[in-house]
Amino acid sequence: MLSPRVVRPQPHAGAASGGSSSSRRHMVDAEAAAAAGACGRVPEWELGLPSAAELTPVSQPLIPPALAAAFGIDLAGLPPTSVDARLLQDSPTSHLYSRFDEFDEEDEEGEGETEGAATGGGRRGKKARMVWTTELHRRFVEAVAHLGEKGAVPKAIVRLMNVDGLTRENVASHLQKYRLYLKRLHTGGAAAATPPPQVPPPYYSRFDAKPPQDAANRNGLRTFISYDKLGCD
């Protein structure tokens, strides 16, 4: 992050959302699912859960021993620390993302982009939107599962995921959608009584029907609470 270009503040001041949020709901869905115990949580899993420090090595299996051998990579010599997000990009177009790259063409603003005064000689770097690949998402879900319903807050998730360049905002945003997704699953059965939600937004459709299991299983930790588990129908 060097001399991040100053993003022009949008003279907005909208705040269209009514100030009073008296009908503010609580996030009971998740808690309810958790409280359901029998279906949502497996206590023994949580008891035996490793600490955050022990979880970081989750990045290890990303390079199968066989593959490492083929490339003459000494796995033992690799630090079990942060995983660069670049390594987790698995989509064909994932190269396009770049928030971690120093330079980027970034040039979508037709307006005369006034060189940020604050950049003073610094190369302006514009953050491209990050791409939540299935790999990244898998790590995300695992982190959420490990942390549990109550502990799965952006800050903790970022820490657990241990992905280079991943910000709290990234995760917060993703988490928000993720929760909507879960909520949708929950309401799928119960909401049958309520008005038929025309065309429910396909949140996370991209990740649908693909609960993480391979890596988790390889870790000998079984499949953590994932979509189905949390949904607990």
Added chain:
DNA sequence: GCTGTAATAT
């Protein structure tokens, strides 16, 4: 300061 949520922007 962090979090959750909704609205809105890109």
Added chain:
DNA sequence: TATATTACAG
């Protein structure tokens, strides 16, 4: 459509 950003409340 997916992700980011913002505002606001707690």
